[in-house]
Amino acid sequence: MNDLLCFRASRPFTLGVELELQLVDRRDGDLTHGATDLLRIARRRHPQLDIKLEITESMIEIATEVRFDYEGILGDLRVLRDVVCEAAERLNVGVCGGGTHPFQSWTERHIADGPRMRRISDLYGYLAKQFTVFGQHVHVGCPDGDAAIALAHGLSRYVPHFIALAASSPFLQGEDTAFDCARMNTISSFPLSGRMPSVRDWAEFNSYFDKMRSTGIVDSMKDFYWDIRPKPEYGTVEVRVFDTPLSVERAAALAVYVQCLARLLAASPRPDLTQDTELVYRFNRFQACRFGLRGELVDPITRERRPLHQDVRETIATIRRQLRGVPSEPLQSIEHCLDSGNDAAWLRARFAQSRNLGVVVNAQTSLFARSRAH
Amino acid sequence: VAPELPLSIFKAPLLSPLAVSALLFFGALSLAELAVRVARVPRIAALVLAGAAAGWVRSRSPAAALVPVPSVLLEALAMVLLFEVGQRVPLEWIRSNPWMLVASVGETGATFCAIFAVLAYGLGRSAVESLFVGVICMAASPIVVMSVTKDLRARGQVSERALLFSTLSSVYAALTMQLLITGYLAAAHVQLTLVLQPLFQLVGAFLLAAVTAGVLRVFALLTQARGAVLTVGIICSCVLLYAYASPLGLSPVLAALFLGLLVRATDRSHSLLSHQTSETGAVLTLAYFILLGASLSWFPTWRIAGIAAAIVAIRLLAKAAVNALLAVPAALRTGKGAMVGLSLSPLSSLALMFAATIARHPGLEEAGEISAAVVLAMAILGPVLTEIAFRLAQEPTHPLP
Numbered sequence: 215m216n217d218l219l220c221f222r223a224s225r226p227f228t229l230g231v232e233l234e235l236q237l238v239d240r241r242d243g244d245l246t247h248g249a250t251d252l253l254r255i256a257r258r259r260h261p262q263l264d265i266k267l268e269i270t271e272s273m274i275e276i277a278t279e280v281r282f283d284y285e286g287i288l289g290d291l292r293v294l295r296d297v298v299c300e301a302a303e304r305l306n307v308g309v310c311g312g313g314t315h316p317f318q319s320w321t322e323r324h325i326a327d328g329p330r331m332r333r334i335s336d337l338y339g340y341l342a343k344q345f346t347v348f349g350q351h352v353h354v355g356c357p358d359g360d361a362a363i364a365l366a367h368g369l370s371r372y373v374p375h376f377i378a379l380a381a382s383s384p385f386l387q388g389e390d391t392a393f394d395c396a397r398m399n400t401i402s403s404f405p406l407s408g409r410m411p412s413v414r415d416w417a418e419f420n421s422y423f424d425k426m427r428s429t430g431i432v433d434s435m436k437d438f439y440w441d442i443r444p445k446p447e448y449g450t451v452e453v454r455v456f457d458t459p460l461s462v463e464r465a466a467a468l469a470v471y472v473q474c475l476a477r478l479l480a481a482s483p484r485p486d487l488t489q490d491t492e493l494v495y496r497f498n499r500f501q502a503c504r505f506g507l508r509g510e511l512v513d514p515i516t517r518e519r520r521p522l523h524q525d526v527r528e529t530i531a532t533i534r535r536q537l538r539g540v541p542s543e544p545l546q547s548i549e550h551c552l553d554s555g556n557d558a559a560w561l562r563a564r565f566a567q568s569r570n571l572g573v574v575v576n577a578q579t580s581l582f583a584r585s586r587a588h
Numbered sequence: 589v590a591p592e593l594p595l596s597i598f599k600a601p602l603l604s605p606l607a608v609s610a611l612l613f614f615g616a617l618s619l620a621e622l623a624v625r626v627a628r629v630p631r632i633a634a635l636v637l638a639g640a641a642a643g644w645v646r647s648r649s650p651a652a653a654l655v656p657v658p659s660v661l662l663e664a665l666a667m668v669l670l671f672e673v674g675q676r677v678p679l680e681w682i683r684s685n686p687w688m689l690v691a692s693v694g695e696t697g698a699t700f701c702a703i704f705a706v707l708a709y710g711l712g713r714s715a716v717e718s719l720f721v722g723v724i725c726m727a728a729s730p731i732v733v734m735s736v737t738k739d740l741r742a743r744g745q746v747s748e749r750a751l752l753f754s755t756l757s758s759v760y761a762a763l764t765m766q767l768l769i770t771g772y773l774a775a776a777h778v779q780l781t782l783v784l785q786p787l788f789q790l791v792g793a794f795l796l797a798a799v800t801a802g803v804l805r806v807f808a809l810l811t812q813a814r815g816a817v818l819t820v821g822i823i824c825s826c827v828l829l830y831a832y833a834s835p836l837g838l839s840p841v842l843a844a845l846f847l848g849l850l851v852r853a854t855d856r857s858h859s860l861l862s863h864q865t866s867e868t869g870a871v872l873t874l875a876y877f878i879l880l881g882a883s884l885s886w887f888p889t890w891r892i893a894g895i896a897a898a899i900v901a902i903r904l905l906a907k908a909a910v911n912a913l914l915a916v917p918a919a920l921r922t923g924k925g926a927m928v929g930l931s932l933s934p935l936s937s938l939a940l941m942f943a944a945t946i947a948r949h950p951g952l953e954e955a956g957e958i959s960a961a962v963v964l965a966m967a968i969l970g971p972v973l974t975e976i977a978f979r980l981a982q983e984p985t986h987p988l989p
Binding site for chain 2: 239240241244245246247248251254255271301303304305306321322323324
């Protein structure tokens with residue numbers, strides 16, 4: 215068995231959150247180059263914080279410590295946000311959430327320095343520059359590889375929930391795409407995106423990985439752009455379908471929602487991996503991307519169609535009924551999102567007021583820095 | 589009898605001033621584009637060079653000499669471009685990072701001191717001459733910095749800082765120049781008006797800009813104008829500003845900058861922001877730099893050229909060194925600080941206006957010639973150095989031509 219794929223056990227249901235953030239020009243709202251300069255200031259003042267470069271000079275990634283509860287995740291995210299915003303202010307750069315930049319031109323992006331970034335750029339060509347999209351990744355701790363595979367499959371049923379609740383990418387290249395989450399369409403261009411193959415346990419996954427590596431298709435787990443993937447070196451399952459929300463409060467609430475679902479799934483029987491599951495997976499994913507919370511879901515077992523928002527409400531009710539010790543704030547935040555609309559709706563409302571995408575980006579920047587509930 | 593051929597067409601005045609103007613402009617534009625395409629000369633430098641060539645033709649040809657260099661047009665175009673500078677300059681940055689102001693004052697002050705020292709102590713020029721030349725050359729041209737930024741679509745710390753610092757240095761230069769000229773005319777008699785001159789300039793230019801901004805807002809509200817109509821409205825406002833500033837004894841440069849700043853501060857819906865005028869803005873930029881080139885005077889003597897070369901060298905050194913020195917406290921790497929300094933090398937119409945102004949005063953003719961010679965060098969070399977600085981900082985988003 216390959217050393218790289220030794221699954222490092224971690225405490226079940228622990229959480230870690232990564233957010234990819236946009237760096238924008240405060241004058242016109244377009245993406246700007248500033249990641250290296252910003253990182254240098256932030257790291258010099260707070261070397262202990264996890265703030266990294268991403269694929270282009272217009273984005274950075276922040277990551278929390280491993281936490282177990284909502285307060286821990288939210289506290290980390292608020293500290294990271296404050297540090298990044300403070301450093302950005304000294305450079306007169308804006309920082310904001312959102313899954314895509316509304317009007318940036320992908321041809322103007324610079325790939326950041328580094329061997330991995332260069333390899334991605336060489337391999338994927340223009341796709342690498344188009345990959346200037348911004349997501350939230352949520353890691354959930356697992357005791358072993360088998361549990362990770364089971365959790366990854368189990369959570370895939372909720373992928374439409376995740377996409378619709380976090381959707382914040384309605385605009386792309388200066389146009390309203392009619393999608394709530396246009397970011398996923400960009401990721402779908404990559405050959406190893408979508409759903410993880412239907413392996414049944416960690417041994418089967420290792421065998422699959424060995425085949426892929428021996429044929430030269432992949433080098434490491436990082437080359438899989440799946441919606442949900444195991445992360446053996448962290449001992450986690452990583453959910454990658456969230457657009458970066460417009461506030462860190464929403465990001466923390468979504469992370470706790472994933473944690474609750476992981477706890478629910480751990481107490482449930484293993485999911486059925488049939489071809490029908492794959493079939494509805496793609497349809498449901500499309501519905502969530504295109505229509506957000508107004509989309510419909512098809513149940514692969516009962517074959518019923520139902521509104522997505524209703525499915526989320528019933529899931530929240532199940533969480534409240536079956537799990538103990540779940541804080542009320544994150545679930546209320548998600549219900550508030552169901553009532554008042556996701557971030558994509560908020561962005562469209564700002565655009566309807568101003569008819570100017572630069573003004574929309576300024577509003578995003580203010581919201582991220584203030585992080586008032588919306 | 590065969591009809592007489594209409595030979596009179598050959599006697600028509602084919603070289604009318606209008607035709608010569610158009611031909612010179614057309615020729616300069618073609619030359620500039622060829623220089624960009626074939627020799628890969630940076631566009632702004634190519635335009636100035638081509639304009640300078642047109643100016644040279646004009647000085648040698650009796651037909652072309654018919655055409656007066658339209659300095660009023662050049663200055664009016666500068667007003668429109670300064671309005672755009674005012675809209676772009678990130679003045680609020682000073683509030684979030686006060687070291688930006690320290691760096692700006694430091695680099696402008698050090699440049700002045702270095703030039704003054706070289707002229708007064710190194711080359712033995714009089715203190716008054718050294719003072720005037722130092723003030724003119726301590727500034728950098730925000731119009732050139734903005735135009736190179738737009739041409740390369742540069743984004744990042746070096747281009748943003750260069751725009752802020754060049755604008756602030758122009759403001760310092762405009763205020764100091766007004767103070768110096770008033771003082772020079774008062775022949776060392778200290779008067780209250782002299783002391784209050786900078787304040788009068790600032791308040792007067794601000795009020796005039798506020799009135800013009802109000803007119804522009806009303807125009808935009810009433811007409812709901814966009815695109816070309818809005819651009820023409822903006823041009824009219826800038827020309828009005830230019831027409832009223834000088835008779836009122838105010839600096840048109842400050843007034844145009846204030847107009848841009850005020851419009852930016854009050855235009856929450858971004859309806860007046862300059863990106864809407866980019867097409868027309870590009871045409872104005874072309875015209876501005878060709879006219880600037882045509883307005884440049886060649887070095888009158890080798891001695892003046894030598895003095896200008898010394899000033900160019902010390903000016904570059906001072907700007908690069910002080911920006912590098914103050915970079916770290918202002919939240920930038922030292923190397924990038926030096927690039928900011930390098931990108932502040934251009935001089936253009938503002939310095940040309942100052943040089944022309946002082947040359948009119950008795951006893952300051954040679955100071956005017958020295959300043960004009962430095963402007964000539966930096967109007968051509970400056971855009972090239974700015975582009976080099978932006979490329980070293982990897983800020984252009986446009987691919988190479």
